[in-house]
Amino acid sequence: MDNKKNEAICRRDDDFAKWYTDICLKAELMDYSSIKGFIIYKPYGYAIWELIQKEYDKKFKQTGHKNVYMPLLIPESLLKKEADHVEGFAPECAVVTKGGLDDLEENLIIRPTSETLFCELYSKTVKSYRDLPKLYNQWCSVVRWEKTTRPFLRGSEFLWQEGHTIHETEKEAREETLKMLKIYSETAKDFLAIPMVTGKKTEKEKFAGALETYTMEALMYDGKVLQSGTSHYFGQGFAKAFDIKFLDKDNKWNYVYQTSWGLSTRLIGAIIMIHGDDNGLILPPKVAPTQVIIIPIRQENEEVLKKANELKEKLLKKNIRVEIDNSDKTPGWKFSEAEMKGIPLRIEIGPKDIENNKCIVFKRNDYTKQEVSLDSNFEQKIKQILYDIHNEMYEKALKNLNDNTFETKDYEELKNILNTKGGFVKVPWCGDLKCEMKIKEEIGATSRCIPNDNTEDKCICCGKKSKHDVYFAKSY
């Protein structure tokens, strides 16, 4: 029965896109609403997001950031103040033209991102270097009208956090940009068991209004890459457009240096596509709303439910998120449901197990079963197995990433790898948009990030002297 396909969902290798949406629906993560691109986050999906939020929020607060809440709507004129920014977002705007039965004097845009609102606040409230830095963050939903939408990966509405900080010096702002990228990727590793590739975006791929955009990118099971979080250095561009000035220590007026950084419910998509398999979702323990499910065997036997409850209480005391499935379904059915929902660890307990003072522990990630004694070490042992599951899942994802990260200096090989295996391919590049576009048009792959400069080689495309190495990949 191990690795047997769950009939409710499509096989990963048959149709990865269908497998993905099957899981979204069958694991009850989400449902569709009647408006395209606006999904319903059902309890199980939202609980995963709450855990992601809680962990990142803790990290943000530990590094001095404070949460705020800015208005949902942005006056059209405010959004237009920074030229590159409005050019990037105008085609995706949802526009409010009526309020309370009347036509509005000025159109209002549902925030696609809130740089402009933060800038307006900062320009009102910052006067002196003593007011700096401001390290603000906001958790909210944003709206970007998308033509092609997929649950969690690309929606017309999605949930995210957006950090917006202003600083006295360029150095400090640049440090913040990189610090947040590091927090993003380290937490992805430690909490979501996802190894990230990080680096700088090319000019073409950077955020509308940023001087530099840093990104973390993750490799999915199908060889395609998902942008999973970005951190932007704005320099003084917005500060000048919005007149965010302060008196510095030498009593001179200066513009602030600014950053912003965001990650979203996309991470749920990454978890599904990196860790899931043909039987459903596989959740890393730390982000699993239910970490342990206890399934009683022959539950009509009073002793069995009593023991199951006893084990539950023991695990609850150790802050393990545990549930008993004592519904009137068969154990086999319960196993399948728990596997579909990706619950990391299952405990089976029946009369014979109780007799022998043990239970059966099943690991969702590798389908192994082991006997665990119900002695005084029980809770500790379960904790240890959860810990192991996290590490095994991370190692497996890392191995897949390493096995599918390539390097070449030959254009035909680049094409061949991307069209057959997928994955990341590192190539030398001259930095010219034309070469980047050629690869996009001919191979259908985009530059994901620049891991380092490289002036030793020749551009894979035009043969001129290279400036950087750059990762190309097909992407979501």
Place this chain on the structure above:
Amino acid sequence: MDNKKNEAICRRDDDFAKWYTDICLKAELMDYSSIKGFIIYKPYGYAIWELIQKEYDKKFKQTGHKNVYMPLLIPESLLKKEADHVEGFAPECAVVTKGGLDDLEENLIIRPTSETLFCELYSKTVKSYRDLPKLYNQWCSVVRWEKTTRPFLRGSEFLWQEGHTIHETEKEAREETLKMLKIYSETAKDFLAIPMVTGKKTEKEKFAGALETYTMEALMYDGKVLQSGTSHYFGQGFAKAFDIKFLDKDNKWNYVYQTSWGLSTRLIGAIIMIHGDDNGLILPPKVAPTQVIIIPIRQENEEVLKKANELKEKLLKKNIRVEIDNSDKTPGWKFSEAEMKGIPLRIEIGPKDIENNKCIVFKRNDYTKQEVSLDSNFEQKIKQILYDIHNEMYEKALKNLNDNTFETKDYEELKNILNTKGGFVKVPWCGDLKCEMKIKEEIGATSRCIPNDNTEDKCICCGKKSKHDVYFAKSY
């Protein structure tokens, strides 16, 4: 210096409305945005909301509720499905007519509340009594286009939670409605130190689409009353409009019985207007982002800052939210700032105090000072004082409520009380809308809630046999 007025804000008794907005701004709870009725929740104000959220969310989860997230936008046709509901909300709608440069085929409404979205989901997903109850809740912002707006009290956008539940039987749904009202008011007491008056709304004042609305109402310092949370029993009205049917235990089709309940950032307004004074905000300890502020006296003395940090570490270990103000302002200035922000407890520590192994503890709520020894009992003593502050604040608010809750059977007296003292006035009422409207028009007071039936008296207005007692008050 005790009770001395802080010059930065208006006196409560001079102009209560101005005093209120002064505090909102000077305590840095919020700021205005460029759109009327859309406020910015600044870090200190938002931190208060996060604490309120956390506490209520815990209570909701303990009683089996699960969080979800529904779309921001509602198709106009969906909002129109329940006749009373759309009539109530249509005049307040913000309407999206364009998305991604194109005119939309159907207008979309920014959610003013999400009954219709939950109904749509439930009608799709519920088929059997086994699927019931569904106990869902959502934390989000909603938009209702308001003509007159005030920070936290009435905004075109505000933050809230909305619970939406469906049940197999009327009995269960009615119990849920009352259970949530109880959780609302008990948590207001235990967490916010606010005594609530609870009861049923009249037909006129109930929620658009509800069969019954229950409310908790709080008395502000100025004698006016603030509706602070409502819980609605819908019966099967929405279920029939949205076709939410299930096969019951007898294998017959039946419509579900439904509730919804909501509370909002209005509670921040209640905290300000109930507890605050002429020197600023006064926060009940449990909802204070900073519970204790340590202000070093002669901080240029190294020993002083060292000791201050030592005390901070001790309190942190007891999970007390504590900060040191070691800025270069004078102690007197720091005192004023901490008072403005309503920090419940201030510790002053200087060289002489260290010599005597003690500190000075100042209670924000009653301006008393006491010496507290820095011995091994220190943390416990501080915890106890915070605990006392909560109780004292609640008792003070309760006394004010009791002192300003009246009862009369005489129309002129009702008028006189409401026009001079304010407060709640309990009167017998026939249940007729005409009498309710007469009081509203002649006295400017509205029915707040029905605490109990009363068929023993005569209606205070028309003299016919009474049906209920009802509380009248002037209100926000």
